[in-house]
Amino acid sequence: xxxxxxxxxxxxxxxxxxxxxxxxxxxxxxxxxxxxxxxxxxxxxxxxxxxxxxxxxxxxxxxxxxxxxxxxxxxxxxxxxxxxxxxxxxxxxxxxxxxxxxxxxxxxxxxxxxxxxxxxxxxxxxxxxxxxxxxxxxxxxxxxxxxxxxxxxxxxxxxxxxxxxxxxxxxxxxxxxxxxxxxxxxxxxxxxxxxxxxxxxxxxxxxxxxxxxxxxxxxxxxxxxxxxxxxxxxxxxx
Numbered sequence: 267x268x269x270x271x272x273x274x275x276x277x278x279x280x281x282x283x284x285x286x287x288x289x290x291x292x293x294x295x296x297x298x299x300x301x302x303x304x305x306x307x308x309x310x311x312x313x314x315x316x317x318x319x320x321x322x323x324x325x326x327x328x329x330x331x332x333x334x335x336x337x338x339x340x341x342x343x344x345x346x347x348x349x350x351x352x353x354x355x356x357x358x359x360x361x362x363x364x365x366x367x368x369x370x371x372x373x374x375x376x377x378x379x380x381x382x383x384x385x386x387x388x389x390x391x392x393x394x395x396x397x398x399x400x401x402x403x404x405x406x407x408x409x410x411x412x413x414x415x416x417x418x419x420x421x422x423x424x425x426x427x428x429x430x431x432x433x434x435x436x437x438x439x440x441x442x443x444x445x446x447x448x449x450x451x452x453x454x455x456x457x458x459x460x461x462x463x464x465x466x467x468x469x470x471x472x473x474x475x476x477x478x479x480x481x482x483x484x485x486x487x488x489x490x491x492x493x494x495x496x497x498x499x500x501x502x503x504x
Contacts, residue, residue: 387478
């Protein structure tokens with residue numbers, strides 16, 4: 267059990283992407299596509315606010331979506347702070363903007379993708395417990411598929427050893443001081459998640475086993491899969 271108690275965690279939900287791979291019309295975003303009758307992003311926000319460990323949530327949105335999301339605020343019944351701020355061009359720009367809104371006394375900061383609505387409370391708690399011995403903890407699944415490396419023409423060069431490979435997910439949890447220190451680096455480019463930034467400065471990050479059902483909605487084919495999993499998740503740990 268973690269020594270980080272009730273209300274020790276703040277969550278930053280990164281949802282400022284332009285959803286280019288979804289092929290949506292200009293001005294639309296995958297975070298506002300309907301899943302189970304409500305926008306994708308609201309599933310994550312509601313789940314985070316409902317956790318007793320979470321003190322508040324910061325949603326980082328594309329500038330064109332802040333007013334749109336503000337109209338959703340009344341649907342959240344939890345009596346906790348829920349703030350909105352604008353993101354930047356890159357994911358790390360958006361997370362950095364979110365960190366500026368997190369209170370200085372937060373012990374733990376969770377960073378979550380707004381397009382990943384099916385994470386479990388169990389994985390969240392396991393990551394929180396792992397912070398007793400690590401600076402960061404990320405949920406993930408061991409890679410089970412055979413991996414091939416190819417050249418630009420698609421010709422196979424070699425087969426990658428998958429024995430130590432994990433596909434990581436969010437929410438990723440970090441000791442607040444470690445994450446803030448990682449974001450003080452002068453160069454953040456090339457970071458596809460926040461764990462990369464901690465790794466660059468020698469901080470310890472561990473992977474916590476999660477479930478493949480924690481899918482990220484990236485392409486149109488992901489939405490019906492997420493809908494099917496959403497209808498199923500009432501029978502599993504949420």
